[in-house]
Amino acid sequence: MSLRITTWNANSIRLRESSLKRIVAEIRPDVLCLQEIKVEDDKFPYDLCRELGFPHLHVHGQKAYHGVAVLSKLPLEQCHARKWCGNGDCRHAICTLPGGIELHNFYIPAGGDIPDPEANPKFRHKLDMLEELTGYFGGRKGDGARMVVLGDLNIAPLETDVWSHRQLLDVVSHTPVETEGLIRLQEAYGFVDAVRTVIPPSQKLFTWWSYRNRDWDASDRGRRLDHIWLSPALAPHLVTAEVRRAARGWENPSDHVPVTVELSVRP
DNA sequence: ATGGTGGATTTTCCA
Numbered sequence: 001m002s003l004r005i006t007t008w009n010a011n012s013i014r015l016r017e018s019s020l021k022r023i024v025a026e027i028r029p030d031v032l033c034l035q036e037i038k039v040e041d042d043k044f045p046y047d048l049c050r051e052l053g054f055p056h057l058h059v060h061g062q063k064a065y066h067g068v069a070v071l072s073k074l075p076l077e078q079c080h081a082r083k084w085c086g087n088g089d090c091r092h093a094i095c096t097l098p099g100g101i102e103l104h105n106f107y108i109p110a111g112g113d114i115p116d117p118e119a120n121p122k123f124r125h126k127l128d129m130l131e132e133l134t135g136y137f138g139g140r141k142g143d144g145a146r147m148v149v150l151g152d153l154n155i156a157p158l159e160t161d162v163w164s165h166r167q168l169l170d171v172v173s174h175t176p177v178e179t180e181g182l183i184r185l186q187e188a189y190g191f192v193d194a195v196r197t198v199i200p201p202s203q204k205l206f207t208w209w210s211y212r213n214r215d216w217d218a219s220d221r222g223r224r225l226d227h228i229w230l231s232p233a234l235a236p237h238l239v240t241a242e243v244r245r246a247a248r249g250w251e252n253p254s255d256h257v258p259v260t261v262e263l264s265v266r267p
Numbered sequence: 268a269t270g271g272t273g274g275a276t277t278t279t280c281c282a
Contacts, residue, residue: 011282012274036282038275064275110282122281154282210282211272255273255282 002239003074003097003263005031007105007226009152009208009256013037013069017048019250023258024052027244030073031097035107035152037067044069062090068105068151070095082136085128099146099265101234106133106151115175123172126154130181138188146265147231149191152256154225155182158196160204161224173223191229194261198241208256209248216248226259237263 006029010016013034023032032054037044044059054071058079061067067090070076076095084092091107108129112122137149157179159165168174186193199205206222213219230238239262247257 015274036274065281112281211274212270214271 001265003031003101003265004029004260005033005103005148005150005228005263006258006260007033007035007150007152007228008258009035009107009226009254011036011038011254011256013045014039014043015252016254017045018252019247019254020048021052022250023244023247027242027258027260029258029260031103032071033093033103033105033150034069034071035067035105037061037069038064039067058093058095060090060093062088066090066107068093068107070103070105072097074098084132085125091129101265102145102147104147104149104151106149106153108152108154110154111172111178113172115170115172115177126172127177127181130178130185134181134185134188137185137191141189144233145231146234147189147191148228148234148261149231150226150228150259152225153182153227155179156223156225157182157186158201158224160201161206163204163206163221163223168223173225186229190232192232192235192238194228194230194235194238195224195241195243195259197235197238199243205243206245207243207259211255226256228259228261230261230263234263234265237265239264 056072056076058070078096093105109126111126114120117124162168207226209216209222
């Protein structure tokens with residue numbers, strides 16, 4: 001069977017009803033992972049999600065900041081969250097999909113403006129979470145899990161993941177300490193960057209464009225911050241991957257667009 | 268070099 005999994009940073013789910021409907025209608029994900037829902041669990045739009053065909057919901061939200069959710073047409077099992085960096089931020093959800101596929105939905109800290117962990121606690125937090133994740137997944141290397149790791153990782157690792165590699169080397173999201181840290185995390189377990197398997201690194205590819213640019217499409221000063229990785233056991237089942245750039249031009253858009261993989265798996 | 272916009276909750280913080 002074909003399994004379509006989408007990740008999307010909604011930047012406030014309560015303001016994105018029309019975008020959510022379009023994603024469901026036009027991308028038709030079986031599983032939709034959200035970040036930055038910016039709402040507490042009891043204020044999440046459960047009924048809307050059920051009406052859109054997702055009876056299985058796992059919401060890990062908090063007031064005003066962060067928050068992740070998994071919407072699924074297929075049953076979800078063992079939904080839970082892990083605690084990272086010893087705080088209560090809702091930046092991660094884990095669910096098991098049919099066929100024993102372990103799904104990790106992440107919202108890694110943006111990291112503030114100053115790329116110096118001594119001067120900027122938010123950047124320190126970002127690097128700390130990366131390192132903790134590297135230790136966790138590194139410790140599981142070779143366990144043979146069928147795993148999807150996705151979300152807003154807030155780092156654009158490749159030169160072609162930003163509009164200007166040279167001009168962004170000192171900008172949080174593309175500094176060497178971050179890009180090298182993200183690659184270390186990826187390699188600690190041996191994750192395959194699914195989207196870059198389909199769209200080669202020779203092509204520029206972005207998933208986020210700042211609201212601050214007058215004409216996001218014409219200036220095209222984007223970054224690839226949203227990712228979908230597959231474990232070695234799952235990577236051979238990748239069929240295709242897609243970034244829905246057009247979503248940035250929808251009415252009242254999020255600043256991030258949906259990223260989707262299609263897998264061919266036996267449940 | 269600077270500031271630009273948008274979201275949630277205020278009298279600013281975060282991205």
